[in-house]
């Protein structure tokens with residue numbers, strides 16, 4: 001792990017899906033991340049979801065939850081529980097993995113150091129936030145110090161309201177704030193076409209068509225829309241792949257195209 005400022009652009013890795021439910025998958029992923037971190041010397045950040053942990057926690061409390069266009073409707077009285085699952089349990093499970101694999105990391109949420117400015121997205125969704133820009137100072141300082149920031153998608157508005165932000169939108173916004181490369185790891189091998197085959201390269205026009213045909217839908221449509229926006233701001237593709245196959249991860253992280261889906265505009 002380097003403690004010198006790196007001349008390489010940072011890499012944001014978004015972690016989501018059912019990963020957080022599997023200690024085995026987490027251990028395999030962090031073994032790979034540690035090797036990548038040490039070998040590449042690249043400044044790395046993890047941005048994570050944990051929707052599955054939120055589902056489990058709400059269910060255990062006898063609460064129900066719905067999604068609208070892939071985003072969780074978040075009643076204001078549920079945000080303490082949701083923040084607990086995402087900024088608490090999910091964030092600290094990942095920090096624990098990082099520590100167990102010898103990676104010096106810092107757990108954050110979107111509000112720490114003013115990283116992301118968040119406002120309410122849509123009154124119908126309740127305490128759901130959208131990111132309107134931010135400040136890279138704290139995270140850049142951590143990266144220059146050789147730390148791995150592990151960032152949950154809980155934000156706080158300027159007047160102090162906790163907000164639930166979709167983690168794909170959080171990851172793309174953070175990549176934009178840092179001018180970083182972005183790899184989004186999910187449960188699937190990539191974005192799939194109407195026959196269930198992995199799409200290696202996805203253009204904006206194809207993405208729009210597949211969303212209109214409801215072949216890219218739900219959480220994947222949220223991911224693709226966020227990624228398309230980021231490809232334009234960043235001027236480089238965004239990769240979507242799986243955390244399931246650590247042996248494929250190194251090539252995905254290195255920007256090679258044999259695995260996952262590369263989204264470009």
Ligand SMILES: Nc1ncnc2c1ncn2[C@@H]1O[C@H](COP(=O)(O)OP(=O)(O)O)[C@@H](O)[C@H]1O
Pocket residue numbers: 015016017018049051168185186187188190191192193215216217218219220221223
């Ligand atoms: N065309 C598609 N290709 C792959 N996955 C899709 C597609 N359309 C919908 N999905 C669904 O989107 C899910 C990934 O989105 P989501 O659950 O939000 O992921 P994450 O939790 O990793 O952000 C997949 O597990 C799959 O069920």
Ligand SMILES: CC(=O)N[C@@H](CCC(=O)OP(=O)(O)O)C(=O)O
Pocket residue numbers: 015016017048049050051052054070071072082086128129153164165166167168219
């Ligand atoms: C507003 C909104 O939808 N927030 C998400 C945040 C977590 C998330 O995005 O988790 P994954 O990346 O694991 O799907 C939610 O509550 O599920």
